[in-house]
Amino acid sequence: MPEDPSPAIAVSTVIFRVHREQEGERGHLELPLVRRVRQPYLGRWALPGGPLHPTESLRDAARRNLRETTGLDPRHLEQLYTFGAVERSPSDRVVSIVYWALVRDDEAERARLGENVAWFDADQVPELAFDHDEIVMWALKRLRAKVGYTRIAHALLTDEFTLADLRGVTEAILSRRLDAANFRRQVEASGTVEPTGRFQAGGRHRPPALYRSTAQEELLR
Amino acid sequence: MPEDPSPAIAVSTVIFRVHREQEGERGHLELPLVRRVRQPYLGRWALPGGPLHPTESLRDAARRNLRETTGLDPRHLEQLYTFGAVERSPSDRVVSIVYWALVRDDEAERARLGENVAWFDADQVPELAFDHDEIVMWALKRLRAKVGYTRIAHALLTDEFTLADLRGVTEAILSRRLDAANFRRQVEASGTVEPTGRFQAGGRHRPPALYRSTAQEELLR
Structure with missing residues (x-):
């Protein structure tokens, strides 16, 4: 009898910036999403991420997400939460360790966006692949709670x-x-x-x- | 060429109580440890935990740890952090999702401790298996930081x-x-x-x- 396979591990990263089109304009909280180029959810937008490489740490995987998506090296990158509901991926089970990053608008503007990547208003993201809507909601909730009592x-x-x-x-x-x-x-x-x-x-x-x-x-x- | 295997996933749980031998005595922060009955680290104390079962959520795995170790159902059980350093386990790579639980002393006293389980003073734990010393330090640091500004x-x-x-x-x-x-x-x-x-x-x-x-x-x- 074959054993149930161990769930796969992925690392995803929620990257926030506050973007102003021009000086004096009101800023908007934004995050980059990546359009999926394979199944499942082909063509749907998703958080930057992917499988954990065997020889990289969790943080290095998140750093790679950040670099591939926005061209930036992390200044503020920390683990947010691990999502592991049994049915969160349609095929094999995947446990996703989610990091979040905060980047400065001036740095994000100078950096080079990856392929199939675009910034979205954090409150107006399209319907995302997998449970990424839930992950974005979670990250937003944490960010908004923390802005009141942290730096x-x-x-x-x-x-x-x-x-x-x-x-x-x-x-x-x-x-x-x-x-x-x-x-x-x-x-x-x-x-x-x-x-x-x-x-x-x-x-x-x-x-x-x-x-x-x-x-x-x-x-x- | 065989692919590098995906890391295995484990769930571990740090369980805290404040224990008083008798009324009026000063309380001590304690946590239960489990003596390992297999390699690696045979005979060493470790945090309660083990592999994630294919059909259980992360939280259910942590709940199982709590039940098997202390006989208790969770009142306060939350995810703490995920530890995934490449070399943290001596054989295959294991990523551990760590939960923490707070239990009431009166409940812990009435419950039934699992086999090979004992409570230890949180500041006097023996040298633990894997990177569990680091995990206990992390949990203590979070607990001590949070007691100042939370309930x-x-x-x-x-x-x-x-x-x-x-x-x-x-x-x-x-x-x-x-x-x-x-x-x-x-x-x-x-x-x-x-x-x-x-x-x-x-x-x-x-x-x-x-x-x-x-x-x-x-x-x-």
Whole structure:
């Protein structure tokens, strides 16, 4: 009697950026998807990912996803969750270890997108292959919960940023407006940022102060 | 040329309780370990766990670990992290999906321990099989980080508890004493507990008030 085969292992990666078409525009939370070129779900969009190679670590597999999809090396890449429901793949059973990555908009813009890859608004993704809709929902829920009590938004910004930049990214993640004065007060009281002593370039009378993150460790946990 | 085999999948579970030998004694954070009865690491202690069965979900496998080890059904059981370093097992590659469970001391005392299972002080575990030392360190770090800003300690207590009970469990997790007055003030301000209106039985002149958790959702995330 043949033994039931052990489930296969895949690694998938949810990659977020907050993208602005131009300066001063409202930002949108986006993620890249890959159009499938084989069955099952041929032609459907899916999260970047694939089988775990025998000699690579889980993190290296996620790093490979990030590089192949967006051309970027990871700055913020952490394990999110492992999805292993029995029926989540139509043929053989697959357990997917999911990582998430946060990338800066300026870096994403300079990098080179992989084949069959496109950025989508995180709240308007098409119906995805496998259980990837559920995975995206999960990642969004975690991101939105964490933006309230961690430094996670800093990973989406350049090293120096104004409080307006930080608010813009936070608003894009939460998909709602925040009161500017309240936001400033909360951020200043939190100790999560510190002034650099520099100011944003530009011809304005009172240029806004530049801040940097006080984060020492991983931002996504 | 034979293909490299896909890594095998295992599910392991870190189970915590705060145990007191008798009323009024200081509690200790403990976890059950299983003595291995086969190679590799024959005779070494290890976390409860084993291969994922083809028709069970990851959570069901963790639930099975908990039942086989402690005789308990899960109240608080959540995924912790997936460990997949290439060399973590001496023979074939194994990716381990680790869950953690919090159990109440009174329930653990009434339940029936599996064969070759014993409780160990979390800070004094022997050298374990595979990378299980690292997994225990990771779980301890998460537990200790979370006890400061979540309701996680409530999972180790009966439904109604005094603030002294809650402090005792928190002290056992952190492995240090806390100032009683400060602790009371912080807990009362946090909104994480509410008074039940009842008081602890006993012949004392001013019996301590009983509280319950205001938690609605998972406690371990």
